[in-house]
Amino acid sequence: MYAEERQQAMVQLVTDHRRISVAVLAEQYGVTTETVRRDLSQLERLGLIRRVHGGAVPAGALSSIESDLGERASTNTDLKDAIARAALGQLPPDGSTILLDAGSTTVRFAAAIPHERHLIAFTHAVPVAVQLTTHPRVELHLLPGRVRTTTHAAVGADTVAALHQLRADTVFLGTNALSTTHGLSTPDADEAATKRALVASARRVVVLADSSKVGTESALRFADLEDVDCLVTDNGISPEDVRDLESLDIEVVVA
Template sequence: MYAPERQQQILQLVQEHGRVDVPSLAQTFGVTQETIRRDLGVLDRAGLLRRVHGGALPAGSLPEEPGLAEREVTAACEKDRIAHAALELLTELVPAEGSVLLDAGTTVSRLAALLPADSAWTVATNALPVAARLADHPRLTLHLVGGRLRRRTHAAVDAWALRDLAELHADVAVLAANGFDAAGGLTTPDLAEAAVKRAMVAGARRVVLLADSAKHGDRHLARFAGLAQVDVLVTDTGLDDDATREIEELGPKVIRA
């Protein structure tokens, strides 16, 4: 089947069912998930449908940003693998008493849950779920960044958060994104949350992005960094070789867990 024929059938499925997801489409058409993501990107740029995390909706749909509960169960296995790989990476990048910035994201929260109880790092975070998972670590120094609480993500944002982060210079910042690709960079739906992520990028010597492969090709309202500003992308094996090469040409090392 030629790509235009497959894309036409994808459009029909979107119109019939109101939503399609990447894994099901890949199975239906017998192609890779990355091929489906490229198809959805073509159709999205043509204004024929709307790409969302993991799939697509009819054109003109304005879905709400998913809350914590929905994001926790989305790509859960992939996020667990990414978190374990990220922990191994951090032990290489961060000195024994070094410093880490952790932003709001369910994969970042999974990473926080894996930090050893005897860790002596200094951690600053704007995310309540991350802080809750680290609050009882006896040797870890935890700084909770203040600001207005965004209830959808339980993250502190706005002027107080930006002021706190402007005073920090950490060894590593670990960030999440709602979407990433070579052309669009790292994006998220909320402008205030993007500003905090941008401040974390500026406040660290190295930047690590944790993002499952379903987010590749997704673009949202607020861009907070380019892939050239990322040192390491930790993702899953769903990111194909072509996409990996394209990203690594911009500078980041890609780890597929």
Template structure:
């Protein structure tokens, strides 16, 4: 296969899948990783892809924030495993903050009915899932609700989270990497996430491996601020070691 043919195929895969990574492309086309990196560099210069850590994404996808329903249908099995593993991190009779997200939503849906916890969240779907748990002391944090994520943002939410000191935060993100940190497309959501990190003694990040290497407009934290990352086995072991070198424990489930 000529380079031009291979590059055309890379663009097609990126548009269908939302992103491509160097390792998978090298295996797919039976070429070296360096050859793939040259292809991605060529396509980036041509404006057909945008390079990110470990791969590339289609132009126009970089700041696209999928709707909640679209995100709920992505990596469903991986998110379910991550949510089940996260149950082990629930404190006994303690306080928990749940960030807005589809994986944190799966965690909320998996909460035991008899769990005796104080739970705070600014995410309407998560609050609805926990509202019928009689042993949970549920607090819904208010603010302006973003339609795309069904989450409260802005001053009211920020002030509330500044006033608490929770045992565990279950955090969500749109992208993460050792170099780029934690990112999300929206500045208002990023501001809330910063306050969430400051509001908890232990921070557990729930993020499937497809989010690794994704970089978005608003950076809200560093991986070194995360105590535990729960992800799936799609995350490369070498990358997991790089993250652990920053002081973050990594669980691949």
């Protein structure tokens, strides 16, 4: 099957099923997930589908789709574990202050922090805090706010106000989507406001995101790529995306 035929068939499948994953498309057409992501990027540029985390929806679908933490925690688990381990190299020196965002990958990152590391950690994410409560040398601070059932993370005016009082050395940030045209984005307004405050409160911004999020966009931008110092991702990212990001002076670490 030629690429054009495959892409036309993909559009029809997405239309019929309303939402379909990269893995299902790769199996359906006997190609790699990287090939599927390139196809979907091309189809999105043509306005035929809309890329979302892990797959695609019809072009007319609302862009506010947001999976809950349990669903995301069981997706791409091996990749997220590899990203978490690779991100340990971005930890600042002992005694430094770090911010940890909500997300299934940041939870894994928190669990992977070596027990000999002495750090001051602030987080608004309950699952991240749970991981760090047993860490013998981490001074843990849990930020206030309303806890969302979708992400198990505190958001709202109290969370943002608390973050405005902080100055951290490094923030380890999650994102629903990342693109060169729309920056970092998420579907929820409260999440966007909290992530925006996280970025503003740190000297260095490290984004932890699997490659399925690269080249996708969600409704609400919370940071420009110029705000990002480092992206830690997996080897599913295309060489073209790496070059585009590095041209913006972003360090790309491939797990």
